[in-house]
Amino acid sequence: MKILLIGSGGREHALALSLSKSKSCGQLFAAPGNPGIFELAVKADIDINNHHSVVEFCRKESIELVVIGPEQPLADGLSDVLTGTGFTVFGPSKYCSQLESSKDFSKRIMQTNNIPTASYKSFTASEFESVHNYIDSIALPIVLKADGLAAGKGVVIAADYDTAHNAVDSMFGGEFGQAGSRVLIEEFMTGQEASVFVITDGLDYLVFPPSQDHKRIGDGDTGKNTGGMGAYAPAELVTNEIMNKVESRIIQPLLKAMSDSGNPYRGCLYVGLMIENDNPKVVEFNVRFGDPETQAVLPLIKGDLAKLFYTAAIGYIEKDAVSIDSNLHSVCVVLASGGYPDSFEKGYEIHFPENLSENEIIFQAGTTEKDGNTLNSGGRVLGATAIADSLENAIDSAYKLAAQISFQNMYYRKDIGKKGIVKTN
DSSP, X not given: OOEEEEEOSHHHHHHHHHHHTOTXXXXXXXXXXXXXXXXXXXXXXXXXXXXXXXXHHHHHHTOOEEEEOSHHHHHTTHHHHHHHTTOOEESOOHHHHHHHHOHHHHHHHHHHTTOOBOOEEEEEGGGHHHHHHHHHHSOSOEEEEESSOOTTOOEEEESSHHHHHHHHHHHHTTTTGGGGSEEEEXXXXXXEEEEEEEEESSSSEEEOOOBEEOOEEETTTEEEEOSOSEEEEOOTTSOHHHHHHHIIIIIHHHHHHHHHTTOOOOEEEEEEEEEETTEEEEEEXXXXXXXXXXXXXXXXXXXXXXXXXXXXHTTXXXXXXXXXXXXXXXXXXXXXXXXXXXXOOOXXXXXXXXXXXXXXXXXXXXXXXXXXXXXEXXXXXXXXXXXXXXXXXXXXXXXXXXXXXXXXTEEOOSOTTHHHHXXXX
């Protein structure tokens, strides 16, 4: 079948690679894409923010499946527009996408359906005095979140009152635009974080291997939060016992709630977890694959991913379209532009190794092409990914691969995956 992939990052490069290997995939198109994606897919000359343009392209090319990677097009209702004109879309509706685009909506769903998460209160800008009084009345630390989409940056962990008050002022002051027009004050949860991807047709579902992201810019989880500096899978801290709790206490109640509302959730549901004393709580829901977790998880999935996505999208998931190799481990190390997540310089030529083994993959994220050369164009530039028979070997191989790549001011953490070794020994 003909497939259109929407997106341009490392997540979409990983999706493009798996889709292109699928038996069901005939021709793969991508927009806006990146140089790595265009080694696997044909560039679709469309503006993904122009829904009419996307629909016309799908009609012209007889697209049979649209896979939407990023959250913004989902929040903007692209899935609804396409399904409304007769196309099959792997990606939830605008209503369901509020699970990510509105943290207040997500919290209310969890609260109503007894899904374990941190306690919270939400405030609008008109409640300016009330929110500051509330902050002064509660124990620290606390977590402050801008309600809407803020490119992964609208979260502040405040260990003192000044930080908390300043964060609220910044959010209401427009630091995150409309995303900060409502602010959530949450209980601070402790434990180990993990991520779970759920592929679902609205009722039935398949859970992919759990992974663990590394959000902080510096080794030892220090420094500023980023979009993610690396990930590994499977994260063995998510035991079978814990996964059973995740399914019975989180995934199943959420899918039932969305279905009962008349808005079945079809696509990939990202469940961000905090695990303490073997009890999982939801940190956040995302309505798409995570980045960089996707670059670590998808290499462990074998088979026809395109068929899995298509059948989930039409409401009859065929879980046996793919298989999960439980004997393999994967590590993705993000190679970033020096200065990220703050200001950084672009336009440096990237030098790649000449040959890769079948267990090595370089996913492109923030890249562009000029005069036949690949240049850095974003904060997170590449994902050096390796697959091996143990986590230790995967870490070693990923870092050997990273050492063979270079561009000016390149930076990466040196400890991706190591917390997984501590946990399993």
